[in-house]
Amino acid sequence: MNAIRRLVMVAAGLELVAALLAYWLGGGAMGAVAALIGGSLATGAQIVAVLLLRPAMLAKQLVFQQRWVLGMAVRFGSFIVLAAVMIATRSTLSPAWMAAGYLGTLLTLLFAETRFLT
Numbered sequence: 029m030n031a032i033r034r035l036v037m038v039a040a041g042l043e044l045v046a047a048l049l050a051y052w053l054g055g056g057a058m059g060a061v062a063a064l065i066g067g068s069l070a071t072g073a074q075i076v077a078v079l080l081l082r083p084a085m086l087a088k089q090l091v092f093q094q095r096w097v098l099g100m101a102v103r104f105g106s107f108i109v110l111a112a113v114m115i116a117t118r119s120t121l122s123p124a125w126m127a128a129g130y131l132g133t134l135l136t137l138l139f140a141e142t143r144f145l146t
Contacts, residue, residue: 031144032078032079034144035075035078036075038140039071039074039075042133042136042137043067043068043133046067046133047064047067047129050063050122058121059125062117063129065113065121065129066127066129066130066131066133069106069109069110073134074133074134076099077098077099077100078099078141078144078145080099081145082145083095084096103134106130110130113126
């Protein structure tokens with residue numbers, strides 16, 4: 029199984045865990061939806077960041093650094109999108125569960141990122 033496919037599978041599992049935790053810890057169905065939205069934004073950002081960085085793994089340091097910075101910019105952009113979605117849906121979806129899904133998924137994928145870069 030290639031690295032991107034493994035990344036997608038791990039991310040899907042993390043999103044599912046976030047949604048189930050949100051549901052069981054009192055968020056109900058809407059909490060689970062909010063956690064899934066947050067997790068999906070994090071997954072998309074991480075996939076794009078890994079796709080940007082993988083080709084530069086063996087490149088010169090300047091190229092590698094540029095790709096790494098682009099990946100971080102993509103993740104920051106996903107945070108801005110998350111904030112906009114939170115503001116737009118604050119009356120129907122819990123911002124706390126959305127943030128929990130986003131952070132739980134993104135931070136776990138960041139710590140495991142080196143597994144998906146080879």
